[in-house]
Each structure stands twice: as C-alpha cells, then as structure tokens.
Amino acid sequence: MKSLWKLMLGMVALSISLSVFSAEAQSQEAKSQEAKSQEAMINSQDPYAMVESVANKTFARFHQDIDLIKSNPDHLKRIVSEELMPYIDYKYAAYKVMGSHLRESTPEQREAFAEAFKGYLIATYAQAFTEYTNQAVEFEPAKNFSNEKMVDVNVQIIEQGRPPIKLQFRARRLKDDSWKAFDLVAEGVSLLSSKSAELTNLIRQQGIDHVIGLLKQHGDSHISLQKKGSK
Numbered sequence: 350m351k352s353l354w355k356l357m358l359g360m361v362a363l364s365i366s367l368s369v370f371s372a373e374a375q376s377q378e379a380k381s382q383e384a385k386s387q388e389a390m391i392n393s394q395d396p397y398a399m400v401e402s403v404a405n406k407t408f409a410r411f412h413q414d415i416d417l418i419k420s421n422p423d424h425l426k427r428i429v430s431e432e433l434m435p436y437i438d439y440k441y442a443a444y445k446v447m448g449s450h451l452r453e454s455t456p457e458q459r460e461a462f463a464e465a466f467k468g469y470l471i472a473t474y475a476q477a478f479t480e481y482t483n484q485a486v487e488f489e490p491a492k493n494f495s496n497e498k499m500v501d502v503n504v505q506i507i508e509q510g511r512p513p514i515k516l517q518f519r520a521r522r523l524k525d526d527s528w529k530a531f532d533l534v535a536e537g538v539s540l541l542s543s544k545s546a547e548l549t550n551l552i553r554q555q556g557i558d559h560v561i562g563l564l565k566q567h568g569d570s571h572i573s574l575q576k577k578g579s580k
Contacts, residue, residue, distance in 0.1 A: 436529055
C-alpha cells in the first residue's frame with residue numbers, strides 16, 4: 350500500500366507541475382522574465398487544460414534536470430517548489446486537514462500550520478519523484494465547467510504489464526476565476542481525507558504545535574534516491 354501511494358504521489362508531482370528551468374549563471378532579471386513567460390503558457394482559467402499542459406512541461410523538466418537530480422537529490426524539492434506549488438491551494442488543503450481543530454487554533458497557529466504543511470507537501474512530492482520511471486499519463490476530455498466551483502480531472506496512469514491506475518485531481522475555482530488543485534483521489538481514496546484523519550488524531554492527542562513541529566521536521570528532511578529494485 351505504501352508503495353502504491355508513493356507512486357500516486359509521484360504522479361501528482363508529475364501531473365500538476367510547470368517547467369521553469371534557467372541556468373544558475375542567469376541573472377535574477379532573466380530568471381523572472383523566463384518564469385513569467387512560462388507561466389503565461391499555462392491556462393489556469395481552465396482546470397483540464399492546466400493539468401494536461403503542466404504535466405507535459407513537467408516531463409520535459411524532469412528529463413532536463415536528471416543530471417542535477419542524480420548529483421543532488423534535494424534538487425527535486427526545487428522542482429516541486431517552482432513547478433508544483435504555484436498550482437496547489439496548499440492553504441485550503443491545510444485548513445481541510447485541520448478539520449474541527451481549525452476553529453480552536455489561533456491565527457498564528459493556522460498560518461504556521463499552513464506553511465509547515467506546504468513544506469511537508471514539497472518534501473513528500475519530491476521524494477515521490479524518485480519513483481518516476483516513464484509512466485504514461487492519459488487525460489479525460491474536458492467537460493463544461495462554466496458553472497462549476499469544483500471539478501475532478503480524471504487521469505489514468507499507464508504502465509506496461511500493470512492495470513491502469515485511476516486518479517482524480519480535485520480542483521477548485523478561486524475568486525479571480527483561476528483554478529488550483531487541492532486533492533488527489535487515487536482508486537477512490539482521497540489523499541486529503543487520509544491525511545486529515547492522521548493529523549487530526551495527532552492534534553487531539555499531542556496538540557497543534559507538536560504537529561506543526563512534526564510537519565516542519567518532515568519538510569526539512571533530505572531526499573534519497575531509490576535504488577532500482579528497492580522498496
């Protein structure tokens with residue numbers, strides 16, 4: 350089960366990321382211009398187009414940076430930070446994970462929890478990237494979402510010799526009519542709901558500040574490349 354979820358998480362990272370690569374020698378101004386140019390290519394007003402186009406760019410980024418990843422696995426965190434997180438509503442997801450404890454927390458605790466949860470997601474998805482082995486991704490045709498506030502983008506992960514893995518990327522419409530993803534449903538199981546059950550229990554048992562510390566600890570962990578054949 351853990352191995353399956355690592356694959357699911359890896360495909361999230363691969364399927365909702367944007368490629369914005371620039372050499373270290375470039376100036377800050379050049380980097381900023383390149384990032385703006387790449388972001389303009391992503392139609393965040395259309396959740397279906399966003400997921401598919403971001404996925405295609407991510408495959409290119411992953412292959413382009415493979416030598417950097419091999420020499421420094423923590424480079425995967427940079428990829429996730431630059432490519433995935435701009436399209437993840439991590440604060441909304443964090444508040445959903447807190448559940449009923451959200452009302453009991455202070456504004457400072459909510460902010461700290463959201464930032465720690467963001468770091469947790471970055472480290473988790475970065476580690477999941479090590480599971481990537483050229484799986485193919487098939488996207489469902491776009492549907493009419495003009496009157497929708499939330500949509501599920503259905504995707505299948507195709508790997509030779511294995512049954513397709515069915516995923517849903519849950520996205521929500523923001524006030525400016527742009528869309529961001531906030532959850533992954535893998536084979537009918539919501540990753541957000543699973544994490545909420547885990548963390549709300551910890552908050553109840555040990556307090557929100559303790560859980561914030563655990564999230565930060567995970568977020569600070571280094572990425573280790575998986576050896577072929579290891580589990």
